Amino acid sequence: MKCPLCGNENLDSTRFCIWCAAPLDNAAPAQPEQAPVAAAPAQPATPAPVQPATQAPVQPAAPASVQPAAPQSPYIPVQSAIPQGAPSYASPAGGMNTPIQAAYVAPGTAAPRQVTNVLCILGFIFSLVSIFCCGLTAIVSLILSILGLVFANKNNQKGKGLGIAGIAISAVMLAIFILYLATGRFHVNTNFNFGKKLDTPEKIEEYIKENNWIELEEGSYLQFKSSKNFKYYRQYDELDDYYYSGTYELYVGDEAMDYIEDELSEYGVTREEVEGIADREELYEMDNLVVLVLHNEKQIIDGENILDKDVDTPYFGFFVTDKKGKEHALDIVNANQYTYCLFVPEDEYEDAKKAQKD
Secondary structure, three states, X not given: OEOOOOOOXXXXXXXXXXXXXXXXXXXXXXXXXXXXXXXXXXXXXOOOOHHHHHHOOHHHHHHHHHOOOOOOOOOOOOOOOOOOOOOOOEOOOOOEOOXXXXXXXXXXXXXXXXXXXXXXXXXXXXXHHHHHOOOOOHHHHHHHHHHHHHHHHHHOOEOHHHHHHHHHHHHHHHHHHHHHHHHOOOOOOHHHHHOOOOOOHHXXXXXXXXXXXXXXXXXXXXXXXXXXXXXXXXXXXXXXXEEEEEEEEEEEOHHHHHHHHHOOHHHOOOHHHHHHHHHHOOOOOHHHXXXXXXXXXXXXXXXXXXXXXXXXXXXXXXXXXXXXXXXXXXXXXXXXXXXXXXXXXXXXXXXXXXXXXX
């Protein structure tokens, strides 16, 4: 039976449309149509017991078996895979609702899940690390971020924002790092940053060269500009045109003792005297014996060199450190002036000065 409201086909026995829930006009039920066939037993010529037994069961059974099995439906709905026997979905108010369809995605047709590019993530992480290590990892993070952004665009991956952020941070930190290198202000303290233990003359020599030193009493400032050159300023906070410059020599341990005996013999310092000092002082050891010779080639005052010839200033003494390895000092003597000097690393100067006042 066709619904008068939506026009879809329904079974003849259905009272409501399975598509729109509208009531159907069911004026011709199946049972009343079979009434004339059931009156056949009234014929007088045929014995009553035989005729009803053969016809009565057959005539009523025909509509029940044939009529439901062969519904003619010229319309097949295309928007739903629900069979006609499925229940309809009508609103409580009697309105019409579209039949609910189950969600289904064919195998292999689901959209692939986007992943975040690993290089973008690594580049961003290394760029953050470069902030805390003065741009040392900036070049690595810049390369990783650029590669990550290229591959993310090519493969339609996520993480482009991380790549862009990594490039921006890396570029800034790399510029700062280059600026510090160009101005000579960049400095890495390997002892504190990497936990290097200063237990050999080689490590002590390396540590001395890698640091700038401030004299604790007078505040003079000794910079090792390279493995051979130095500048010695009058005050650490006044880096003006008043300083000495030239080359230097540094000896530690047995080399220092040999230099004292061979090159500084005119000062009258003997091995026995140095060993005696090392035995008396708890922080002094022969492996920590230091000789520093400054070959002053220029003395700059107001931009002009006032030295007529080179002047050598030898220092000798001991490199000392506390038992925890957190405090260091050059406890040395100026052999020309016989003045005592206590140099501390620049990054320890404020704490040492405060401890001296206390």
